[in-house]
Amino acid sequence: MTNRRNFLSGAGALTGAVAAAAVSKVAMAALPEPVLQTKPDTMAPLVPPSGRPYNPVVTLNGWTLPWRMNNGVKEFHLVAEPVVREMAPGFKANLWGYNGQSPGPTIEVVEGDRVRIFVTNKLPEHTSVHWHGQRLPSGMDGVAGLTQPAIRPGKTFVYEFVARRPGTFMYHPHADEMTQMAMGMMGFWVTHPKAEHPLIEKVDRDFVFLLNAYDVEPGSATPKIMTMADFNIWSWNSRIFPGIDSLNVRLNDKVRIRIGNLTMTNHPIHLHGHEFLVTGTDGGPTPKSSRHYEVTTDVAVGQMRQIDFLADEEGDWAFHCHKSHHTMNAMGHDVPTMIGLDHKDVARQISSLVPDYMVMGERGMADMAEMEMPVPDNTARMMTGEGPFGSVEMGGMFSVVKVRRDQKAGDYANPGWFKHPPGTVAYEFDGAIPEPARGRHSGAAAMPAQNMPAKNIEVQIRKPVADHGKH
């Protein structure tokens, strides 16, 4: 994380960034130098070196694209290309992205900026870029075939428009869209207000990330692009827990988080320990009258949400999608539920056929996180992450908001685990436990049942038994 502090030692000089060599010198003379990113780390905010000042965002496990000013026009250069994205330590995916990473760099501009974006296509097929949510001339909307010819491989197109309204936006291809989005072509866009805005408060920290999902066969690296619903990698900015960086803030910081959803399902994003307001959507800032405090907001497909909250509770606060499958990494969706099945004796039989067989799932799936058994190459465990009190048993769309009293302003470094004040951590009760009184009455129903089964079916809830500790 210290690297991020050096991120902008000079204008456009990026740690670990390299200039693309494949663009010709003639083209280079006219084009802003493309800047590539080789690391999946969260880079420090890019304080604007030129143009109108603004309060920059931090892209979770991402970065902001530097620009050059050319006669008052902000010029960016996006290079669409195949990339290898580390989605979590030990798990890399062959994706398509921009400037070395997927998702591409965040583009930050200020309301009223004239923006010129050069898009060079180094993909094996044509592409285009759609500026999702922007007001712009129709011919700049980036829909291949409809508003422009597709950008052929090796070609560079120029988009130019004025960023007319402040807000939270995205960019993604609109040519062979299904393939290119399934392969990770996307990026964030933030238009900052040029002056104080009645509906846009100033914040101390402004985080952005995109929700995206992939279907990567465990043991392989390239997403299956035909998948429609059964994704197995649920990611924020093409990262999965434990690969997603924590959101580190100072106590009493005003924090903004902007989330865009480019998956094919909705995501109820949930923050622990605080209430937040949804202060912006795809359409811009929300009217104050419509805001109410929430701890979960649903980000529907193709939508963006901007949430604001005051980080006034110290600690490590879980922050995640509340669809519990989305806080899991690759897992089998057809694996039968084994809870309550005692099969140690059968296990011996199975072990004679499959020597490395281990009993799992009799007590639930936590076995999986505990046992740390070898899994296929290049596969993130279904649930993992070692917290200060043991396995967090999470994957996918999960991170932690770390609120610290002694976090310096502008310091985004990970402060480590929270040191709980004495007496503020849940503890084991060691007194006698009285047998709870259980009601036997089935309760009144709304209406009498008909065609009941011949005899009562007793649903047995099997509880784990004590001696299962040693598997």
Add this chain to the structure above:
Amino acid sequence: MKRALRSTAVAAAAVFLAGCASVGIDEALKDTNTHAQRFTGGNLALSRTPEQRDRRAELAQQLLATPLSQDDAVQLALTNSPAVQALMAQSWVDIAAANQTSRLPNPIFTFERMRLNSELELGRLLSFGLVDLILLPQRLSISRSQAHQAKLQLTGAVVDHVTQVRQAWVRAVAAQQSLHYAEQVNTSAQASAELARRMQRIGNFSKLQRARQQVFYADATTQLASARHATTAAREELIRALGLDDAQAAKLALPARLPDLPKIPREAKEVAATATEQRLDVQLARAQLDLAGQSQGISLLSTFIDVEAGARRDTVFDNAEGSKSNRRGFELDIRLPLFDGGSAQRDALNAQSLAAANRYDATVRGASSQLREGYSAYRTAYDIAKHYRDEIVPLRQAMADENVLRYNGMLIGVFELLAEARDQIAAVTNAINAQQQFWQADAALAASVMGKPTATGAAMASSGSEGASTGAAH
């Protein structure tokens, strides 16, 4: 004196000639042992005395004391099998019959006693076929040919039997090995069924889900029963080929697995280099052809002229005169070829010679073709077995390993894991079948090189085509 000398000479000649023509069974066995060294290991022996039989029994005991290798199985069959002993005995019969041909027909002694009035005449005629005597050299040679043929037939029969033993041994070991894997499949299916039963009991599975697992077990049980019988059948086939009695059969233990494939297969050149002339069937056809040629002359001649010469010595007692006088003379019987000029016989003999000549040609031509086919069967079996060993089984193993990893990651469940394990086992079973095909083809090719082709082509076509077990549990 002169007479005595003459009779002695005749007797000596007869003994000499008879001895010369005689080819004993021992010589034939020695021949077979030398000629088919690869097959008999020089151990073919006919036991005629109780001591010899005891020695055989003892050797059989020794061989049965440890798991029986393929070569030991051959030795056991050669020493122990009554069928092999019968083969040798039968060959002895044939050789003896051949020797018979070389013997001179015994001279005929005719004694006459005739009375005429006072005369008593005692007539003595010692006669024998002149033609037989003249043709003796030819008859000797025919006898040798027949004996040679008998020896070849013995060798052929032994090669046949040994090949049967080898193949039966391969089938028995392979069946036993496959049974082991069928048991594993059954164990896997049983585990699945038991898990499914418990899953239903605790409410995690529906009846249908349980039934799906149960049905694998039911099928696997049937297959296991079949495999058990197949093992028994193959073992009994071997027991018959070895000619074991009940006590010996109870002692028979087989190695757990088939021998590994040879590092390199036999070369086509090496096999083809075995001159077709060396092959038993060619030699046999050659012997038959020679025989036909030799017999032609002799049969024709003996049909044509049948000359019997006899020495007569009659003694006449004249009672009236009280005198005794001797008459001497000789007789010649000549068959006159008036009605049968021998043309039919000649035709038959010519036809026989022609047939023999063509049979010989056909055998020579067939022999090389059979060798090529046998080699192709051998080589294909080798390649398939090697492919199973080097490609399919390792792939299945890798898949099994990967599946364990996927199970570890809860990407697949235990039922899928077990289903994959069954598929892996099925692949191993196919590999064993392929290995069995190879060793059978190997035995067949060895026989084919010797010249007792064994049909393996048909078996080859159907081998190794079984896929992995279908219908996994997922």
